[in-house]
Amino acid sequence: MPKVGLFIPCYVDQLYPQVGLSTLRVLRGLGLDIEFPEEQTCCGQPMANSGCGEDARPLAEKFLRIFARYDHVVAPSGSCVSMVRNHYEQWLAGKPGFEHLRDNTFELCEYLVDVAKVTRVDGDFARKVGLHMSCHGLRELRMASSSERMVAPFNKVKVLLEQLRGIQLVDLKRPDECCGFGGTFAVAEEAVSCLMGQDRIRDHEQAGAEVIAGFDMSCLMHLEGLLTRDKKPMQVLHVAQILEHARLS
């Protein structure tokens, strides 16, 4: 049985512990051997994203030290996984174990579909759900076809969710528009960021969604912040939280 290292992004660990727990439970439900290495903190994306690559380097090196010994590394975040898979090269190229780490770090849904080969999801979720395909999972990890590219449509998150009994996945006008979070962008470009978020919410509203589901808590944190401020009833949920009570096989 493969040994799986659980990577819980820093802000999920501190602010959304339930999402971490749901991820763990989903993976354990598959009978996988999961370990949460206590030494982990952050992948370094906030610093790299701001241009301060040298401040991110020690975190990339630390990540390699911690996670190199696992067969697979799984995280409930498309963005942090993209950091490891697409951006660690600049600091870790040639280091022992790096290529293995890069090729074996997965976002939760893509792990379930591509590696654990889950084909059946047995459970209930009788809600109207809008799926927010966050950009890094979509266009950096290719978890789904993006609307710009002329390729056969696919969506690794949808194939899991649509099997839940009672779920109604609603149609958005702009299925893969960015929500405007963008890491430090959310603060540095507050006005544009919030307008993007409002537009994203309106698209879910017009589609009749009760829940915005996603696989990046950062995007959802931004949308939730806007929803709460505006006292809107729509809820945000991480896919792991939705899958937690289902049986996967």
Next chain:
Amino acid sequence: MKGHAESAAPFVANEPRAHWHDESLWFVRVKRDRQAATVPEWEDLRSTASAIKAHTLSRLADYLEEFERNATANGIHVHWARDGAEHNAIVLKILNDHGVKRLVKSKSMLTEECHLNPYLEAHGIEVTDTDLGERIVQMRKEPPSHIVLPAIHLKKEDIGELFHIQLGTEKGASDPKYLTEAARGHLRERFLGAQAGLTGVNFAIASTGGVVVCTNEGNADMGTSLPPIHIASMGVEKIVPRPRDLAIFLRLLARSATGQPVTTYTSHFHGPLPGGEMHVVIVDNGRARILGEEAFRRSLSCIRCGACMNTCPVYRRSGGYSYGYTVPGPIGSILGPQRDPAAYGSLPFASSLCGSCTDVCPVKIDLHHELLAFRQELAKKGYLPWQKRFSMWVMGQVLARKWAFLLGGRLMRTLMPLLPRALVYGPWNPWGKQRELPPMPRESFRDLLKKEPR
């Protein structure tokens, strides 16, 4: 110079207009999607175009010299300009040599980049931009806000008002057909009175020594058919090796730009009119330096279709002027700071890095990765504000140590709920201006994990 966020603020503050701008450009993006979908080999075309560009850029000097030989053999005068100033001086000399006082121009972002119009006007030449959108912004004494749709920031009512003042159309009239007719009459006079025509260049073909200009209004053809002198201004990167390469780009260009199968006019110029003269001015203006930068070289493949602008969620909601550079949007945010990192240093940050620009780009420029790389470049060269560098250094130090990370997290989760709201949501908290912070959980994930049964 103001940063992007600051320049975007007034645009965003006018929310109905920002939404209208967003919808207008999204409409073009959807048209593009429909057209791209009609080409089964779309992704192959993109890869081929990208490969042709990479190849051409790797032998740029050879192809440019081949072009010069063949163009000269066709009777075209070829000029080389190191920068914008040289380009402008060359154009002025050609005009002066022939006593030209009235020039008509078709769309050329290169001449915008070189600030040709004000230069010629200062030297007593009447310059008329003949692309309708360009003419509109020229009348308003504004630069284009988009490279393909120069007046996309204006509503038909704005144009009705402008034409009323400038062309004497009826007050309050905003019917596009009526306004276009008025512009057509006005431009016809300028075409007939022009002594020389200047065009941009979409593609220059090395093996034939000719240039290709794509327009939707036929204005380049009008401007080059009547006056005896044709000046074509091109950046060094506009070269393609052979006519068959052109076929790839022409299928991509119009579909990506406006969602048309092909531009209405695709005009090939391979020599002067009988008795006339044709000049091609080949301009570097910093391009050779970009070619030497491995991380940003691919930005030179750009064919200026504007698709990255139409798709960019930030551009759509902040407008072209918020970028403050000749070429706005994702590609401009790479080209601008390469020219002047001090002036345009905020542009690589004017992106959520969503990657839509990269996926829409017909020549597969890895735009969002270049934007990210440029952020690091700016940091290395010392162009980041000290507050940002300092806060990221602190953050890096904290996150590198588990104890500091856990302590920081615990402090935040414990103290935040105790602090008065006015303190948490003060003006120093841009997150909280329109958004709530997440509710602070009592325990972290690792706290909860200890209680989780195995």
